[in-house]
Amino acid sequence: MLIDSHCHLNYPGVAEDVPGVLARARAAGVGGFLGISTRRNEWDAVIAQADAEPDIWATVGIHPHEADLHPDTDTAILVDASCHARVIGIGETGLDYYYDKSDRDRQKASFAAHITAARATGLPLIVHTRDAEADTLALLQAPGDGVLKGVIHCFTASQAFAEQALALGFYISISGIVTFKNARDLQASAATIPADRLLVETDSPFLAPVPMRGRPCEPAFVAHTARFLATLRGETIESLAASTTANFFTLFGKARP
Numbered sequence: 333m334l335i336d337s338h339c340h341l342n343y344p345g346v347a348e349d350v351p352g353v354l355a356r357a358r359a360a361g362v363g364g365f366l367g368i369s370t371r372r373n374e375w376d377a378v379i380a381q382a383d384a385e386p387d388i389w390a391t392v393g394i395h396p397h398e399a400d401l402h403p404d405t406d407t408a409i410l411v412d413a414s415c416h417a418r419v420i421g422i423g424e425t426g427l428d429y430y431y432d433k434s435d436r437d438r439q440k441a442s443f444a445a446h447i448t449a450a451r452a453t454g455l456p457l458i459v460h461t462r463d464a465e466a467d468t469l470a471l472l473q474a475p476g477d478g479v480l481k482g483v484i485h486c487f488t489a490s491q492a493f494a495e496q497a498l499a500l501g502f503y504i505s506i507s508g509i510v511t512f513k514n515a516r517d518l519q520a521s522a523a524t525i526p527a528d529r530l531l532v533e534t535d536s537p538f539l540a541p542v543p544m545r546g547r548p549c550e551p552a553f554v555a556h557t558a559r560f561l562a563t564l565r566g567e568t569i570e571s572l573a574a575s576t577t578a579n580f581f582t583l584f585g586k587a588r589p
């Protein structure tokens with residue numbers, strides 16, 4: 333069994349046929365889905381999807397692209413929304429200096445509010461980071477009350493960043509990007525991530541892995557990423573599936589039945 337630790341089931345590309353998407357994923361051995369929020373106005377829909385299916389869970393958060401549009405989303409709002417039984421994580425949040433769709437100071441303020449919420453609730457933080465390694469680490473490393481745990485999602489950062497994130501106790505989630513021909517650096521890093529810190533994800537509907545490139549990505553495709561990753565790491569798909577699934581339930585303890 334595999335778990336898709338990061339997908340957007342409410343986005344165009346998969347939202348049109350969620351029952352079909354889920355059926356194909358389950359047939360491919362995907363036994364769990366973490367539906368990720370990116371905007372305040374989708375929290376209810378993402379939580380409703382998790383409420384409707386026992387193998388879907390939800391997060392609440394504001395994507396760094398959306399930080400400008402959510403100046404009032406603070407820790408209290410995140411903590412309050414995360415009380416729902418199916419909400420098992422805080423995010424996705426973080427910093428994206430590649431697209432710079434929101435002001436960097438607003439991105440940092442939003443990220444800090446999410447970190448405080450994760451510490452306050454004990455729920456894992458889902459971190460999106462692009463071209464912002466130093467600031468991401470500075471915020472994650474800043475002292476605060478309560479334990480901070482989480483995952484660097486859709487990991488594409490440097491080996492040095494991976495090592496620092498691992499040192500903080502974070503997990504690292506690998507998406508279909510690892511299957512791309514030009515992803516040599518990522519492939520090298522992915523091969524070295526400790527087996528007990530690795531997760532897999534699709535980030536559906538984005539980033540379809542080889543050999544599905546060019547199509548909307550759906551959670552079933554996490555099997556392609558997992559198979560590629562297992563070969564890369566010199567392990568069997570069964571062992572990678574077992575460890576990444578166990579890791580998911582260790583990190584997202586609230587998802588345990």
Ligand SMILES: [Zn+2]
Nearest residue numbers: 424460485486
């Ligand atoms: Zn992301």
Ligand SMILES: [Zn+2]
Nearest residue numbers: 338368424535
């Ligand atoms: Zn995402």
